Amino acid sequence: MQNQTIAAAHVKPLNRAMLLAAILLVACNLRPTITSVGPLVGLIRTDTGISNGLAGFITTLPLLSFAVLSPVAPKLAQRFGNEWTIFSGLIVLIAGTLLRSTGEIISLFVGTALIGSGIAIFNVLLPSMVKQTFSDRVGLMTGLYSMAMSVFAALASGLSIPLAVGLGLGWENALGYWALLAVVATVFWLPQLRRRSPGRQTGAVHGQARSLWKSGLAWQVTFFMGLQSFLFYCTVAWLPAILQAHGMSVSMAGWMLSLLQFAALPVNFAIPVIADRLSNQKVLVVIVGLLYLFGIAGLLLGSGEAMLIVAIVLLGLGQGASISLALVLIGLRAANASQAAKLSGMSQSVGYLLAAIGPTLVGFLYDQTHAWSAPLTMLLVVSGALIAAGLGAGRNRHV
DSSP: OHHHHHHHHTSOHHHHHHHHHHHHHHHTTSSHHHHTTGGGHHHHHHHHOOOHHHHHHHHHHHHHHHHHHTTHHHHHHHHHOHHHHHHHHHHHHHHHHHHHTTOOHHHHHHHHHHHHHHHHHHHHHHHHHHHHHOTTSHHHHHHHHHHHHHHHHHHHHHHHHIIIIISOOHHHHHHHTTHHHHHHHHHHHGGGGGSOOOOOOOHHHHHHHHTGGGOHHHHHHHHHHHHHHHHHHHHHHHHHHHHHHTTOOHHHHHHHHHHHHHHTHHHHHHHHHHHHHSSOOHHHHHHHHHHHHHHHHHHHHOOSHHHHHHHHHHHHHHHHHHHHHHHHHHHHHOSSHHHHHHHHHHHHHHHHHHHHHHHHHHHHHHHHHSSSHHHHHHHHHHHHHHHHHHHHHTSSOOO
16 A cells, blocks of 8 residues: 555656546446436337337446446456556447447347456446545545536436437437547557556465455455445436326426436535545445335335435435545555455456346236235345445445
């Protein structure tokens, strides 16, 4: 840790500023190509004639790509360096976004898989880049890129229909529009290719990294990441339907989905900064868990619009805090950048596999019971499990 702090201090301020700008632009590309799909699913299904099941798979496919590619990304970074690996991810993201926007059914799914592959690399390696160059400010930097990620995730959801319908671009061009953001990030990333992060560490460090899958602490970080991903994607997928079951209009339910994401923004930035200053993060874990518990309970028991809005704000705060805390825990629990990349790969591989299962499981429970009580009760149990995993992950230790 001391060697990394010294190394970070010797990076020129201008180079650190350029790297920070590049990281933030890459972070802006973490979610728009995914969150832009949801509002357009109806148009896509009408134009292509695909079933509801296949339409839902468009959202699930990137999560499966995350699960498959997350363990591979650290190995690519070890061989080629973080900088070149992230650059390759940007090229794959651009190619996938453009391919998906051609309007052909096969291109739609292949392009979406490529998009997930590119983003999987960013998901895993950005915490490693932060640990490598900003080891003295892990919390602050994690907060900044987490907030950038969330801002553009919310914007993409809100802009999809105006782009497709309001400007008459159609769903194809509305989805392809986000390739421009990836091109900008690529241009800003090019100067980073002149440097190469160390691909090899000492044998002792490699031995530690190889044993992560046997580390109890690594599994606690992994389950915290996985369970918060499970809760996030279940909520995003089914919140409008839950609200409509409470009597809310379709348009109002859509606005509530935007409120959910914007409520997350303040804590996206604040939680990592606070976490970095604490000796351990157990108190933050309990706060995150309580936000989820009260928010989900509000959806379960909500008897009026005001109560439902309060529940949505609580859920948004819980989601924003949990993803930021999960990301910063990867940096805080790792002893070095290489280990951070491997822990990130492990936690996000399992995490997004859980996330891919979640929305389908919620739908299955609803189909069996024809009510939202059973799915929401399950989410309450998952929130309790999130607290249990987080209390272990929040200990002041390295994996």
